[in-house]
Amino acid sequence: MTFFSSDSPSGYVAMQPAFSPLYQQICQSILNSLQAGEWKPQQAIPSEMELAKRYNVSQGTVRKAIDALVAENLLVRRQGKGTFVASFDQEQTQYRFMRLHPDTGTRASAGRAQRQILECRRIRATAELARGLQLRAGDTVLQVRRVLSWGGVPTVLEDIWLPAGVFRGLTAEMLADYPRSSYALFEKEFGVRMIRAEEKLRATLPDAQQAELLQVPPHTALLQVERISYTYNDRPMEMRQALNRTDLHHYRNTLTEARNRRLVATARASKCADYKLCATNCAQLGRAGLCSGLAS
Numbered sequence: 521m522t523f524f525s526s527d528s529p530s531g532y533v534a535m536q537p538a539f540s541p542l543y544q545q546i547c548q549s550i551l552n553s554l555q556a557g558e559w560k561p562q563q564a565i566p567s568e569m570e571l572a573k574r575y576n577v578s579q580g581t582v583r584k585a586i587d588a589l590v591a592e593n594l595l596v597r598r599q600g601k602g603t604f605v606a607s608f609d610q611e612q613t614q615y616r617f618m619r620l621h622p623d624t625g626t627r628a629s630a631g632r633a634q635r636q637i638l639e640c641r642r643i644r645a646t647a648e649l650a651r652g653l654q655l656r657a658g659d660t661v662l663q664v665r666r667v668l669s670w671g672g673v674p675t676v677l678e679d680i681w682l683p684a685g686v687f688r689g690l691t692a693e694m695l696a697d698y699p700r701s702s703y704a705l706f707e708k709e710f711g712v713r714m715i716r717a718e719e720k721l722r723a724t725l726p727d728a729q730q731a732e733l734l735q736v737p738p739h740t741a742l743l744q745v746e747r748i749s750y751t752y753n754d755r756p757m758e759m760r761q762a763l764n765r766t767d768l769h770h771y772r773n774t775l776t777e778a779r780n781r782r783l784v785a786t787a788r789a790s791k792c793a794d795y796k797l798c799a800t801n802c803a804q805l806g807r808a809g810l811c812s813g814l815a816s
Contacts, residue, residue, distance in 0.1 A: 546575055546585035554594070554605065554713075555752035561607035561707055565595065594715060607707060620676065620764055621772045632699075633668040633675075638733075640664050640692035642684055649681050652748055652759045660684040664695060667733055674734050675769055681759040686712060703749075712757050717749040721771070726763060734765055743771055 540548075550565070559565050568586065572579045586603055589595040596606045622630045643663050650657040662684045668676040680702075682690070687710055698705040706712045724744040731738045742763045749758040764771065 542577060543581050543584040543588065546571075546577060546582060547588055549575060550585060550589060551594075551752060557711070559605050561605050561713060564602045564604050567602065592715075607704070607713075620769050622670065622769055630670050633670055634672070635696050636667040636669070636674075637692040637696045638665040638667065640690070640695065645681075649759060653681065653683055653756050655683060662687050662690060664692075666695065670768075673765075673768065675765050677730055677733050677763040679761045683757065686710060686757065706757075712751055714749040714751055714757060717747050720746045724763070730763055734763065736765060740765075742766070745771070 550571075553559060565571070566574065568579045568582045571582045575582070586595060586597075590597055590603070593606050596604050598604060621627060641663055642660050645653065645655050645657060645659045645661045647657045649655070649661055650659060653661065655661070662682040664678075664680040664682070666678050666680075667674045668678065687706070690710070694705065694709070695702060703714050706714065722744050723741050726734065726736065726738060726740065726742055728738060730742075731740065734740075734742070736742075743766050745760075745762045745764065747758070747760040747762070748756050749760070751757045
């Protein structure tokens with residue numbers, strides 16, 4: 521297991537250029553309020569008029585900032601009701617981090633995955649885990665191993681590592697029984713909202729135990745996805761490694777030209793030397809705060 525380094529900050533807030541546009545400064549201020557818990561998930565934020573008065577800017581500037589945060593799935597507009605803090609507990613965002621799709625049908629028709637929690641225990645962080653979660657080597661982390669199945673077919677084997685101090689009280693029963701995603705559980709029970717992630721994908725072969733758990737021959741190629749998930753202010757809160765069967769499922773992402781133009785513009789504003797690569801989904805996208813690994 522070799523995760524990419526998280527030593528360099530790589531979020532929307534962290535990569536603001538020294539002289540960023542005013543609307544990006546308002547984005548920063550709104551994110552700071554979200555981080556401080558001023559507005560909770562599913563709670564309405566103040567109106568554009570109120571925010572314009574609060575920040576002493578025009579409503580147009582506030583609207584542009586909100587547009588940017590809506591595009592990143594951090595805020596949700598509801599017609600005739602206002603703008604709300606997005607939540608993993610909402611139908612439209614609960615699968616925001618989920619990229620595995622069935623080859624036939626839809627995720628909705630496939631139904632909820634059956635979860636088998638194999639272990640949930642406290643361990644000491646290795647140097648790699650400490651580096652990824654920005655802890656000290658030897659700090660306590662919570663390690664979870666589980667199998668996700670659809671239609672009785674084990675499809676995903678996941679190993680998850682979480683800072684134990686933040687997720688104190690998390691149990692195997694909670695992970696198995698919560699009706700929505702683990703990210704919705706983290707948000708509701710522990711106040712941790714994951715807002716973006718970085719992923720690394722590769723093809724790999726399972727070891728004997730992994731092959732047995734996924735009920736595949738040892739020579740079966742699997743899709744390995746390594747993820748580091750972040751909350752506000754680019755704080756890493758989860759490391760995850762998933763081994764995915766791809767005989768009945770595929771990994772799907774969506775990129776749009778409009779999104780790419782925005783990525784390039786942000787990278788240029790940040791004086792990113794690799795802005796051309798940014799448009800093709802390089803790691804700098806995350807460093808511009810526009811990581812395509814999260815937003816649908």
